[in-house]
Amino acid sequence: MDAFRNKLDGKLAALLFFEPSTRTHESFRVAALNLGMDICGFADPKASSVAKGESLMDTVKMFVGYGVDVIIMRHGKAGAVRYIAERVNIPVINAGDDSNEHPTQALLDTYTIHEAFGKIDGLKVGMIGDLRYGRTVPSLAYALSNFDVEMHFIAPPALMLREHVRMFLEERGADFHEHDVSSLSSILPELDVLYVTRIQKERIPDEMEYEKVRRSYTVTRELLKNAKESLIVMHPLPRVDEIRSEVDGTKHALYFRQASNGMYVRMALLYSILKEG
Amino acid sequence: MKDGELLVRKINEGVVIDHIRVGRGKIILSMLGVDEKYRFVLVSNVESRKLGRKDLIKVEGWFPKKEEMEIIALVSGEVTINIVKNNEVVEKFKVSPPSRVEGFVKCRNPRCITNDEREKEFVKPLLEKVSGSPLIYSCHYCDVRMDESEILRNLTVSGR
Ligand SMILES: [Zn+2]
Numbered sequence: 001m002d003a004f005r006n007k008l009d010g011k012l013a014a015l016l017f018f019e020p021s022t023r024t025h026e027s028f029r030v031a032a033l034n035l036g037m038d039i040c041g042f043a044d045p046k047a048s049s050v051a052k053g054e055s056l057m058d059t060v061k062m063f064v065g066y067g068v069d070v071i072i073m074r075h076g077k078a079g080a081v082r083y084i085a086e087r088v089n090i091p092v093i094n095a096g097d098d099s100n101e102h103p104t105q106a107l108l109d110t111y112t113i114h115e116a117f118g119k120i121d122g123l124k125v126g127m128i129g130d131l132r133y134g135r136t137v138p139s140l141a142y143a144l145s146n147f148d149v150e151m152h153f154i155a156p157p158a159l160m161l162r163e164h165v166r167m168f169l170e171e172r173g174a175d176f177h178e179h180d181v182s183s184l185s186s187i188l189p190e191l192d193v194l195y196v197t198r199i200q201k202e203r204i205p206d207e208m209e210y211e212k213v214r215r216s217y218t219v220t221r222e223l224l225k226n227a228k229e230s231l232i233v234m235h236p237l238p239r240v241d242e243i244r245s246e247v248d249g250t251k252h253a254l255y256f257r258q259a260s261n262g263m264y265v266r267m268a269l270l271y272s273i274l275k276e277g
Numbered sequence: 278m279k280d281g282e283l284l285v286r287k288i289n290e291g292v293v294i295d296h297i298r299v300g301r302g303k304i305i306l307s308m309l310g311v312d313e314k315y316r317f318v319l320v321s322n323v324e325s326r327k328l329g330r331k332d333l334i335k336v337e338g339w340f341p342k343k344e345e346m347e348i349i350a351l352v353s354g355e356v357t358i359n360i361v362k363n364n365e366v367v368e369k370f371k372v373s374p375p376s377r378v379e380g381f382v383k384c385r386n387p388r389c390i391t392n393d394e395r396e397k398e399f400v401k402p403l404l405e406k407v408s409g410s411p412l413i414y415s416c417h418y419c420d421v422r423m424d425e426s427e428i429l430r431n432l433t434v435s436g437r
Contacts, residue, residue: 056396079418080390083400098388100419164415164422 004267006036008274011070014063015041017095018050019076023237023259024095024105028072031266040066060084069274091273099133099162105236106139108265112258113193116232121148124190128154128181128217129197129242131161136236137197138165141176145169151176152191154184156213159203182216189226194219196235196242219243224252234258291315292341293359293366294334294349296325301353302332308348308432315339347375351382351428354412374412378404382414383431386421404428 013032017025025043032039041063042048050059056075063071071092073081078100085092096102114120125144131137131153138161144151151174153161160178161169169176179187188194196219204210219233219242235243235255247253297305302319306312316337325331332353340360341349350356350372360368380401384391391402404414404423412425423431 053395055399056390057399075390076388077390077393077396078386078388078421079416080393080396082418083390083396098419162421164420167422168420 001034001264001267004271005034007271008032009036011035011037011274012066012068013037013039013041013270014066014068014071015039015043015095016060016063016071017041017043017074018045018056018080019074019096020044020046021074021096024074024102024262027259027262028093028095028104028266031263031270032072034263034267035270037069037270040068041072056080056084057087060088064088064090070270093269093273096135099135099138101139101142102135102236103139103143104266104269105136105262106143107269108258108262109136109140109195109234109236110143111265112234112254112261113232115257115261116254117192117230120144123192124150124152125193125195126152126154126184126187126191127195127197128184130159130199130203131155131197132159133200133203134197134236137195138162140195141165141169141174145172145174149175152179152187153177154179154181154187154217156181156199156204156209159199181213184217185223185226188223188231189228191231192228194227194231194233196233196239198238198240198242214242217242219247221246221250224250227252287364288335288337288361289364291335291337291339291361293361294336295331295357295359296327297332297334297349297353297356298328299330299332302334304429304432305349305352306334308352309341309345311336311339346372347378348381350374351378352432354425373409374406376406378402378406378414381433382423382428383433384416384419384421385423385427385431386416386419389416389419389421391416391418 015025015028029039070090072095073092074095075081075097078098081092081094081097094101094103127137141151201210204213231252232254233252237255237259299322302321311317318335320333322330346358351374355371355373357371359366382402382404384402390396391400403417405417407413407415413422415422
């Protein structure tokens with residue numbers, strides 16, 4: 001990492017988080033600071049003029065006017081980042097737009113998988129949880145569709161992949177399979193990667209149904225007894241209780257490693273976009 | 278006037294839009310505001326070799342612009358346009374649903390930036406055709422897809 005320290009000295013990044021985020025914001029912030037960049041912007045729209053009813057484009061234009069070299073943007077509406085990226089003449093990085101995409105998370109996820117196995121081709125990757133409203137899974141699936149990967153999507157029917165994501169994967173010729181959440185334990189022994197995402201309680205209004213779903217996908221030491229020795233368990237964090245803390249000490253647990261990779265991957269991304277020449 | 282006369286009545290100057298999907302003729306006329314401004318004949322639910330049943334519209338004194346023809350094809354599927362001048366058909370061609378639809382159809386995703394109360398003033402919905410048959414469009418901004426029935430449901434009437 002030292003080789004890259006201060007490589008982007010004098011460059012200015014705008015972190016525009018129209019939807020509050022601590023984790024992704026901090027990861028980008030530290031990545032930029034490590035590269036010697038200066039930063040401006042906000043981590044919470046309440047602290048900015050957005051709350052006063054200013055339009056998105058007006059806010060962005062103000063930062064472009066400050067001479068920023070890159071915009072790193074999160075927004076609560078799908079497609080908001082593409083809308084801005086097409087209308088300003090500096091690079092814009094999507095730090096998450098609603099349930100749509102979270103591409104830098106996909107980059108760090110694929111990097112983490114590659115780091116663990118030395119390859120991505122040939123692996124079997126299971127993704128479980130809220131595959132419908134979560135934004136990390138579509139982006140990871142898009143990324144993995146560039147590789148020879150067998151994808152298993154495991155979710156209650158109401159939280160299965162959105163139709164346009166499924167159609168995209170079909171068009172890409174991706175090898176993917178969909179399973180009900182209750183079949184986790186039977187699929188688990190085949191998997192190389194288990195990617196767990198949180199199910200927000202409000203997504204399943206029926207209390208008993210929610211309890212049932214929660215029980216069937218909670219990752220415990222007991223469950224992992226049937227897994228491959230080499231299985232890695234990943235999670236975009238923060239988790240609630242879908243991965244028990246008892247799993248943290250096992251060789252399977254890679255989610256903290258994954259989180260710290262985020263900063264390095266974001267450094268690499270910023271560097272590759274902004275380096276001179 | 279007998280029905281037969283309606284069907285064969287010729288127009289002097291204007292357009293005959295043929296092979297309209299049955300039931301869609303009315304939508305087309307009101308969407309483009311033709312029903313308020315021009316003399317027209319809408320023949321609905323007539324036999325067609327190609328479609329089984331079809332609608333047909335004749336409008337006196339109106340020559341649709343390219344964008345208007347594309348909206349017609351978006352609502353109906355492929356149509357045949359006949360341009361009539363001096364009682365003669367001077368041009369006859371087919372129009373297919375356009376590859377891009379800007380402004381006339383809302384994205385069906387309520388969380389799309391183009392449906393945001395504050396932002397929709399600045400960013401118009403933009404759909405891109407991903408498949409002609411079946412007809413499927415994808416939102417340029419949020420990637421959500423819309424089939425024919427969803428497109429019809431999300432037409433903005435004041436699309437003019
Ligand atoms: Zn949309």
